[in-house]
Amino acid sequence: MAMIEAARNPGAAFSAWEAMNRTARLKRLKFRAWHRGVREADMLVGGFFDAHHAGWSEAELDAFEALLEEQDVDILAWAMGTAAVPERWRGEMMNRLQTHDYIKLP
DSSP: OHHHHHHHOHHHHHHHHHHHHHHHHHHHHHHHHHOOSSHHHIIIIIHHHHHHGGGOOHHHHHHHHHHTTSOHHHHHHHHHTSSOOOGGGOSHHHHHHHHOOOOOOO
């Protein structure tokens, strides 16, 4: 269907390509968020991604992608408040990460 629309409207091809790229990017970010290497970090970062990614702008996706480059122990310490958050990570995303309830009890 997207191919037919792209043939009728060349501008639609770009929109379909952007959507596909965003979808692929979100899948990649989800995998990286849920496969951190430390189970607690998987739960925190992966759960945070699942709860918030749908409304993120491209800039917020960029910021989250950059956060994934940090060490698990650092992310956990910042989120739990046991270490000071570096200036580059202070902001709305870190505030939401710090208040995210990632432990679900039965």
